[in-house]
Amino acid sequence: MKTLRHLATLAGLLALALVLFGAPPALADTPGYDVNDCKTCHEAAFNQFKTTQHAAQGCNSCHGDVTEHVKGNLEKGEPGPIKKLGTLPAAEVDATCLTCHDSGKHENWKGGVHERRGVSCTSCHSVHSFKSxxxxxxxxxxxxxxxxxxxxxxxxLMRTSHHPVREGKMACSSCHDPHDGATPKMIKGNWINESCLTCHTEKRGPFLWxxxxxxENCALCHDPHGSNHDKLLVAKQPFLCQRCHLNTRHPGTLYDRGNSFAGPTVSPGAGNPIFSSRAAEHACKNCHQNVHGGNGPSGPYLGR
Ligand code: HEC
Ligand code: HEC
Ligand code: HEC
Ligand code: HEC
Ligand code: HEC
Ligand code: HEC
Ligand code: HEC
Ligand code: HEC
Ligand code: HEC
Ligand code: HEC
Known part of the structure; x- marks a missing residue:
């Protein structure tokens, strides 16, 4: 009883203070109760909350009807029911947030991998005590x-060749939208290449060849998250090319420079099978420089 009287006095003083100094800006009242009264018992949560972008949303917009909670507290000295978002199942938390955040990519939240695996809005966000x-x-x-x-x-991302994510120049959301369940792997854009080409525009083409x-797909040759091969390549050269071109009529292994687009050249080891100037097996790109497509006069063989 004593505590209740203390509380009543406190609430009175608070009300007086508010009259004298004015209510905090932008804080919304909660129907059935003055929002500032929540402060008497939840000072930390309240003070932090009023500085956030949700300050203009009433406590009830996420915590539901608060009147019973407050009445219970004041009359019986123990809290009445209230929606505890920290302990609710993911689907109920999501539904709460989606009452407002249901536009843009958030429309596609439902059915996405995160939603299906029980990752909720509050797995990543905290509206009261966030750190970012x-x-x-x-x-x-x-x-x-x-x-x-x-x-x-x-x-x-720790591998030698990687996008500058750990350096802080890019983030996962440069390529993914964690809310968007509509695209495969939650990729930004309609497909992988569209995402890559927003930054690597020079690879867009169209090319003559x-x-x-x-x-088809940049990820056939590149691992966007990182690789220990050069340039994010999924395999070492020439194995990269040989994943597809192994048994064509153009052998991937020893290939004489005489066959280059520039035609035969004289080299120190000419004639000797060991020292001859064969283009080493690593060197597909020595002759096929325009791996991504090109407009070279050498024709469809991706040379210069
Ligand atoms: C007279 C004191 C008092 C007042 C006024 C009060 N509460 Fe509470 N509230 C409590 C107590 C006590 C608990 C239970 C805390 C616990 O279970 O750890 C609680 C619990 C809660 C919880 C659940 C916290 C959790 O663990 O998830 C929320 C949310 C909450 N209150 C919101 C409000 C809001 C919003 C208001 C104003 C409309 C308000 N309270 C007013 C005393 C109060
Ligand atoms: C935009 C939604 C939203 C609004 C508006 C909101 N809360 Fe919360 N609240 C949450 C969520 C979600 C949690 C669970 C913990 C977390 O994710 O940060 C929570 C947890 C709490 C808790 C318990 C955890 C803690 O931080 O102590 C209290 C108390 C609380 N809220 C009070 C309030 C009060 C008081 C208001 C109004 C001034 C309010 N909340 C407005 C979403 C909201
Ligand atoms: C009653 C409506 C409402 C509810 C419910 C709500 N929000 Fe918001 N939220 C807003 C408004 C308004 C903003 C301000 C920015 C804007 O206009 O989008 C906002 C902003 C945000 C932002 C962006 C902050 C920034 O820095 O850009 C995040 C993140 C967010 N809310 C998460 C949540 C989460 C998580 C929940 C559920 C726990 C939630 N919201 C529930 C209305 C709401
Ligand atoms: C897997 C982690 C994750 C989950 C789950 C998640 N978010 Fe986000 N959210 C993010 C990240 C990352 C950002 C971008 C932050 C930035 O702008 O730097 C973001 C941004 C936002 C924003 C502000 C920008 C925008 O897109 O409007 C809102 C609002 C938001 N989230 C609401 C929600 C809601 C509502 C849910 C649940 C339905 C949710 N988020 C679930 C990670 C997540
Ligand atoms: C440069 C763009 C890019 C960045 C940055 C990026 N991703 Fe990806 N991510 C992709 C692409 C493209 C795929 C699809 C790969 C495929 O289908 O072969 C993918 C796939 C995934 C997958 C599905 C599993 C897998 O390995 O295929 C997860 C999980 C994932 N990314 C998480 C992340 C996380 C977490 C981050 C940040 C630490 C991140 N991604 C940063 C482009 C990116
Ligand atoms: C709370 C844990 C959690 C957090 C935090 C989280 N994820 Fe996930 N994510 C999962 C789970 C679980 C799956 C589904 C299983 C899997 O593929 O690993 C998943 C799947 C994915 C996928 C693959 C989708 C597919 O279609 O296969 C991508 C991409 C992804 N997350 C990106 C992100 C990004 C970007 C962030 C940060 C903004 C993030 N995740 C944060 C748990 C999380
Ligand atoms: C948001 C912009 C952005 C997106 C989207 C993006 N990249 Fe990048 N990419 C970069 C930046 C920045 C670098 C680093 C350039 C540097 O270090 O000079 C880079 C570097 C690379 C490299 C060279 C790596 C090295 O070790 O030199 C490759 C290959 C690459 N990206 C492929 C891709 C692919 C494939 C995708 C799509 C899955 C993609 N990128 C999406 C910005 C992006
Ligand atoms: C057939 C395999 C293959 C595919 C598919 C592929 N690349 Fe590459 N990419 C390579 C090779 C090989 C290199 C290394 C070239 C070098 O070392 O000079 C490379 C290098 C790069 C580089 C860094 C060096 C440079 O030329 O700027 C970027 C960026 C890049 N690729 C982006 C892309 C993008 C974007 C796509 C999809 C539109 C893509 N790649 C598809 C094989 C491929
Ligand atoms: C994922 C499979 C794949 C990989 C990896 C790949 N290619 Fe290709 N390449 C193809 C396909 C498919 C064609 C088109 C063949 C056709 O039109 O008959 C092609 C065409 C070519 C052509 C032109 C041939 C012609 O007849 O038009 C050259 C040259 C070529 N690739 C070189 C390379 C080099 C060099 C690499 C390694 C950097 C490489 N390819 C990696 C699948 C691949
Ligand atoms: C010494 C220069 C040179 C090297 C090294 C080279 N190529 Fe070629 N390649 C050519 C020339 C020139 C052609 C034009 C057609 C021809 O003469 O067979 C060609 C044609 C091709 C073709 C299209 C014709 C066909 O046979 O299908 C493919 C695919 C190809 N090369 C793949 C590769 C791959 C994969 C490597 C590396 C393992 C490689 N090349 C290494 C010069 C070279």
Whole structure:
């Protein structure tokens, strides 16, 4: 009883203070109760909340009807029911947030891999105590957030050739939209190449001589997350090319420079099978420089 009287006094003082100094800006009232009264019992949550982008949303917009909760507290000295978003099943948390965030890519949240696997809005976000400067994430950076679950991707980012994600110049969301269940692998854009080509525009073409796999899918040759081969390549040369061109009439192994687009050349080892100037097996690109397609006069063979 004593505590209740204390609370009543406190609430009175608070009301007086508010009259004297004015209510905090942009805070919305909660129907059935004055939002500032939540502060008497939830000071930390309240103070932090009023500085956030949700300040203008009433507590009830996420926590449901608060009148019973407050009445129980004041009359019986124990809290009445309230929606505890920290302990609700993922689907109910998501439904709460989606009452407002249902436009743009968020429309595609339902049915996406994250949703189906029980990853909820609050797996990544905290509207009360977030650590990121942008986007109200639970972690300081987005990469840290995604990597906390996707350890294998984090490991790939540590490889020698990688996109500058760990350097902080790019993020997972440069290529993925974690809310978008509509595209395969939640890729930004309608397909992989569209995403890659937003930055690597010089590979867009159209070229006079196209290389079919490049048009089809950049990931046939590149691992976007990282590789220990040069240039994010999924395999070492010439094995990369030989994944598809192994048994064509044009052998991938020893190939004489006499066959280059420039025609035969005289070289120191000419005539000697060991020292002859054969283009080493690593060297498909020595002759086929325009792997991504080109407009070279040498024709469809992707040379210059
Ligand atoms: C008289 C004190 C009092 C007032 C006023 C009060 N609460 Fe509470 N609230 C409590 C207590 C006590 C609990 C239970 C805490 C626990 O279970 O750890 C609680 C629990 C909660 C929870 C659940 C926390 C959790 O663990 O998930 C929420 C949300 C909440 N209150 C919101 C509000 C809101 C919004 C208001 C204002 C409309 C409000 N409270 C007013 C005392 C109060
Ligand atoms: C935009 C949705 C949203 C609004 C609006 C909101 N909350 Fe919450 N609240 C949450 C979520 C989600 C959690 C679960 C913990 C988390 O994710 O941060 C939570 C947890 C809490 C908790 C328990 C955990 C803690 O941080 O102590 C309290 C108390 C609370 N809210 C009070 C309030 C009060 C008071 C208001 C209004 C001033 C309010 N909330 C407005 C979404 C909201
Ligand atoms: C009552 C409506 C409402 C509800 C419910 C709601 N939000 Fe929001 N949210 C807003 C508004 C308004 C903004 C301000 C920015 C904007 O206009 O989108 C916002 C902004 C955000 C932002 C962006 C912050 C930034 O830095 O850009 C995030 C993240 C967010 N909300 C997450 C959530 C989560 C998670 C939930 C559920 C726990 C939730 N919201 C529930 C209305 C709501
Ligand atoms: C897997 C992690 C993850 C999940 C789950 C997630 N988000 Fe996000 N969200 C992010 C990241 C990352 C950003 C971008 C932050 C930035 O701008 O730097 C973001 C941005 C946002 C924004 C601001 C920009 C925008 O797209 O409008 C809102 C609002 C938002 N999320 C709401 C939600 C809601 C609602 C849910 C649940 C339906 C949700 N998020 C689930 C990671 C997540
Ligand atoms: C440069 C663009 C790019 C960046 C940056 C990127 N991804 Fe990806 N990610 C892709 C592409 C493209 C695929 C699809 C690969 C495929 O289908 O072969 C993919 C696939 C995935 C998959 C599905 C499993 C797999 O290995 O195919 C996960 C999980 C994933 N990415 C998580 C992440 C996380 C977490 C980050 C940040 C740490 C990240 N990605 C950064 C482009 C990117
Ligand atoms: C709370 C854990 C968690 C967090 C945090 C998380 N994810 Fe996931 N993610 C999952 C689970 C679980 C799956 C489904 C199983 C799998 O493929 O690993 C998944 C799948 C994916 C996929 C593959 C989709 C497909 O179609 O196969 C991508 C891409 C992805 N996440 C990107 C991200 C990005 C980007 C972030 C950060 C913004 C992120 N995830 C944060 C748990 C998480
Ligand atoms: C948001 C912009 C962006 C997107 C989207 C993007 N990249 Fe990149 N990419 C970069 C940047 C920045 C670098 C680093 C350039 C540098 O270091 O000079 C890079 C480097 C590369 C490299 C060279 C790596 C090396 O070790 O030199 C390859 C290969 C590459 N990207 C392929 C891809 C593929 C494939 C995709 C699509 C899955 C893609 N990129 C999507 C920005 C992007
Ligand atoms: C048939 C295999 C193959 C495909 C498919 C492919 N690449 Fe490449 N890519 C390579 C090879 C080989 C190199 C290394 C070239 C070198 O070392 O000079 C490379 C290098 C790169 C580089 C870094 C060097 C440079 O030329 O700028 C980028 C960026 C790149 N590729 C982007 C892409 C994009 C974007 C796509 C999809 C549109 C794509 N690649 C599809 C084989 C491929
Ligand atoms: C994922 C499979 C794949 C990989 C890997 C690949 N290619 Fe191709 N390449 C093709 C296909 C398919 C064609 C089109 C064949 C056709 O039109 O008959 C082609 C065509 C070519 C052509 C032109 C041939 C012609 O008749 O038009 C050259 C030259 C070529 N590739 C060189 C390379 C080189 C060099 C590499 C390694 C950097 C490479 N390819 C890697 C699938 C691949
Ligand atoms: C010494 C220069 C040279 C090297 C090295 C070279 N090529 Fe070629 N390639 C050519 C020339 C010239 C042609 C034009 C057609 C011809 O004369 O057979 C050609 C044609 C091709 C063709 C199209 C014709 C066919 O046979 O299908 C493919 C595919 C091809 N090369 C793949 C490769 C691959 C894969 C490698 C590396 C393992 C490679 N080339 C190494 C010069 C070279």
């Amino acid at each position: 400067p942008k986007g109200q994430l639970k972690t300081v950076s987005e990469t840290e957030n995604c990597s906390s679950c996707h350890q294998n991707i984090r490991a790939k 196209e290389h079919a796999p490049v048009r």
